[in-house]
Amino acid sequence: MAKSPQPNAPMRKLTRKEVSKLSTKEFLKEAGAPVKRLYEYVKPYKLRFFIGIFFGVLFGLYNAAMIFGMKFVFETVLPGDPDKPRQLEAPEIPIINKKIPLPEVNLNDDQAFWVVIGVCGFIPVLIAIRGLLNYVNQYCMLWVGQKVLYDLRSTCFNRLMSQSLQFYSKQKTGELIQTVFNQTRMAASTGSDLAANLVKHPISILSMVIALFFLDWIFAVCALFVFPLCMVPVVQISKKVRKAGGREEEEAGAIMVTMQEAFAGIRVVKSHAREDYESNRFNSASKLLMQLIMRWRKAIIIVAPMVETVASFGIGAGLAYAWATDMPASKFLVLYAALIGIYPHVKALSQLQIMVQKTLVATTKVFSIIDKPLDIDDKENAIELKNCKGEIEFKDVAFNYVKDTPAVQGINFKVEQGKSYALVGESGSGKSTLFSLLLRFYDPKQGAILIDGVDIRDYSQQSLRDNIGIVNQDTFLFHDTIYNNIRYGNLDATKEDIYRAAEQAHAHEFILAQDKGYDTVIGDKGGNLSGGQQQRLTIARAFVRSAPILLLDEATSALDSKSEAHIHDAIDKLSQDRTVIAIAHRLSTILNADQIVMMKDSKILDIAPHAVLVERCPEYKRLYDLQFQSQEEI
Numbered sequence: 001m002a003k004s005p006q007p008n009a010p011m012r013k014l015t016r017k018e019v020s021k022l023s024t025k026e027f028l029k030e031a032g033a034p035v036k037r038l039y040e041y042v043k044p045y046k047l048r049f050f051i052g053i054f055f056g057v058l059f060g061l062y063n064a065a066m067i068f069g070m071k072f073v074f075e076t077v078l079p080g081d082p083d084k085p086r087q088l089e090a091p092e093i094p095i096i097n098k099k100i101p102l103p104e105v106n107l108n109d110d111q112a113f114w115v116v117i118g119v120c121g122f123i124p125v126l127i128a129i130r131g132l133l134n135y136v137n138q139y140c141m142l143w144v145g146q147k148v149l150y151d152l153r154s155t156c157f158n159r160l161m162s163q164s165l166q167f168y169s170k171q172k173t174g175e176l177i178q179t180v181f182n183q184t185r186m187a188a189s190t191g192s193d194l195a196a197n198l199v200k201h202p203i204s205i206l207s208m209v210i211a212l213f214f215l216d217w218i219f220a221v222c223a224l225f226v227f228p229l230c231m232v233p234v235v236q237i238s239k240k241v242r243k244a245g246g247r248e249e250e251e252a253g254a255i256m257v258t259m260q261e262a263f264a265g266i267r268v269v270k271s272h273a274r275e276d277y278e279s280n281r282f283n284s285a286s287k288l289l290m291q292l293i294m295r296w297r298k299a300i301i302i303v304a305p306m307v308e309t310v311a312s313f314g315i316g317a318g319l320a321y322a323w324a325t326d327m328p329a330s331k332f333l334v335l336y337a338a339l340i341g342i343y344p345h346v347k348a349l350s351q352l353q354i355m356v357q358k359t360l361v362a363t364t365k366v367f368s369i370i371d372k373p374l375d376i377d378d379k380e381n382a383i384e385l386k387n388c389k390g391e392i393e394f395k396d397v398a399f400n401y402v403k404d405t406p407a408v409q410g411i412n413f414k415v416e417q418g419k420s421y422a423l424v425g426e427s428g429s430g431k432s433t434l435f436s437l438l439l440r441f442y443d444p445k446q447g448a449i450l451i452d453g454v455d456i457r458d459y460s461q462q463s464l465r466d467n468i469g470i471v472n473q474d475t476f477l478f479h480d481t482i483y484n485n486i487r488y489g490n491l492d493a494t495k496e497d498i499y500r501a502a503e504q505a506h507a508h509e510f511i512l513a514q515d516k517g518y519d520t521v522i523g524d525k526g527g528n529l530s531g532g533q534q535q536r537l538t539i540a541r542a543f544v545r546s547a548p549i550l551l552l553d554e555a556t557s558a559l560d561s562k563s564e565a566h567i568h569d570a571i572d573k574l575s576q577d578r579t580v581i582a583i584a585h586r587l588s589t590i591l592n593a594d595q596i597v598m599m600k601d602s603k604i605l606d607i608a609p610h611a612v613l614v615e616r617c618p619e620y621k622r623l624y625d626l627q628f629q630s631q632e633e634i
């Protein structure tokens with residue numbers, strides 16, 4: 001794979017409103033920056049890119065040359081002066097106005113027949129050459145466009161994967177999908193198409209106009225005097241189109257958001273019987289998109305008949321000139337073919353500005369994601385966390401998600417290697433935030449977290465997280481086989497490692513009971529497994545990771561009491577050589593922890609083993625009494 005360019009200095013992102021307010025001149029000026037950035041992606045493929053452009057130029061020039069070829073054919077085949085014998089005229093070379101040195105031969109009817117057949121056969125040859133030039137041009141541009149699309153998508157996705165959780169908490173997933181999938185496509189394909197068309201069409205128009213002047217300059221003047229008028233509808237419509245075209249991308253993003261949320265939250269949708277509500281939401285977004293598409297496509301398709309109508313005045317004027325000068329039909333046919341050959345290129349060119357506008361919106365959006373600075377990034381000289389002992393220290397750590405609202409503050413405690421610590425406290429006291437900080441999903445606003453005596457900000461994120469196994473409250477499973485879902489914890493794990501981990505997590509038996517055992521594909525987010533089974537798989541995933549640090553967030557909450565006892569036993573065994581930090585709302589699961597960290601209102605109240613804490617910390621005692629009394633009542 002060609003190396004994708006690295007993010008540059010952030011590019012200014014144009015809003016739709018800003019784009020719609022720009023004049024055409026300002027707009028083209030603004031388009032310069034993203035187009036330049038886009039060219040960075042074309043550079044690795046510049047050989048094929050320029051071959052494509054070169055064939056585009058050839059195609060443009062060939063369109064003019066073909067007119068002379070047609071002239072030769074028409075004048076040879078169509079009847080000339082009836083009193084003269086049919087003559088094979090040598091075609092004239094344009095510009096130097098010399099005839100190709102062919103012997104001038106008078107033909108009898110028999111010979112003429114075969115010459116005409118031969119010359120008529122020349123037409124497919126002319127067309128085939130034109131088609132070939134166009135094909136090479138389009139093939140090269142398509143190839144470059146697809147390569148650029150691949151690189152752009154991959155850079156965009158890689159960048160998104162490196163973004164912090166904070167970034168994701170502010171984004172709509174559907175819009176991100178729309179940017180990575182659709183906007184990159186728009187940016188890349190138009191980037192290459194634009195380059196080709198901006199060369200191909202103007203050269204075609206220019207060379208054909210010149211050819212027309214060579215053939216008969218008075219006819220050219222008569223036919224082309226309306227030519228500039230063709231641009232009037234184009235300019236009039238393009239601004240309108242620019243507004244609607246920009247909004248189309250936004251609305252497409254809105255549809256993606258609706259779909260993504262409905263699919264991801266299908267359980268909530270179903271349990272609230274909100275299928276109709278979601279369908280209506282989708283339909284109204286879809287309807288708006290349809291109206292926007294109609295508005296600008298309508299404007300585009302009206303351009304073609306308008307251009308043709310204006311052009312027909314030119315054809316009429318040319319025809320009047322032909323009548324006035326007794327022009328032979330064969331000559332008029334050539335001039336007419338040249339004239340109508342120009343207009344498809346005019347139409348194509350008129351639509352280019354619309355494409356430029358859509359590319360500009362898409363490209364700025366894509367680059368605004370690629371250029372977005374990372375909240376959490378590795379230091380330049382980040383070190384690898386190797387042979388991790390698992391000693392963790394929180395040193396005066398403070399963090400807030402929202403300004404002036406601390407999520408945790410003044411956090412000081414040290415977890416020795418191989419010990420198990422439990423975080424307890426009421427909801428919102430900051431327990432999960434400590435996990436997030438330890439995993440470096442966020443950096444503390446104050447203080448530091450050390451692993452083996454080194455600030456975790458000095459480690460590479462990859463090596464830091466490689467040394468931490470985690471079992472979360474929300475069990476996320478991929479639409480893949482059970483085997484691969486467990487292997488996700490450690491891509492180097494062997495079959496034996498995976499089976500062992502599943503056994504430790506008490507998952508082996510139910511996995512074997514599935515249709516295809518470990519090869520059973522589980523639905524999205526573990527759709528066809530029970531909650532307890534899903535949790536056991538995520539526990540197996542943590543086991544297979546075999547990391548020296550283990551984070552458990554309510555790990556046993558969804559298991560029945562038999563499984564819970566098994567898991568307790570497994571975790572106890574696992575904890576012997578590992579550092580474990582557990583969050584548990586149910587104290588029964590963590591009574592055996594070496595130390596219990598009692599948290600309240602973002603601070604630590606006390607740290608001690610259960611027996612000590614229950615004596616000296618009234619809040620802990622209250623929590624304990626509350627839970628165990630209620631259990632006794634049950």
Ligand SMILES: Nc1ncnc2c1ncn2[C@@H]1O[C@H](COP(=O)(O)OP(=O)(O)OP(=O)(O)O)[C@@H](O)[C@H]1O
Pocket residue numbers: 169401402406407408425426427428429430431432433434
């Ligand atoms: N992404 C976020 N953005 C803004 N505030 C957040 C975010 N996540 C948590 N908070 C806030 O930070 C504080 C600590 O939350 P945290 O999730 O760490 O508590 P917790 O003790 O783990 O709660 P629970 O036991 O309910 O999971 C809470 O006041 C919470 O509202």
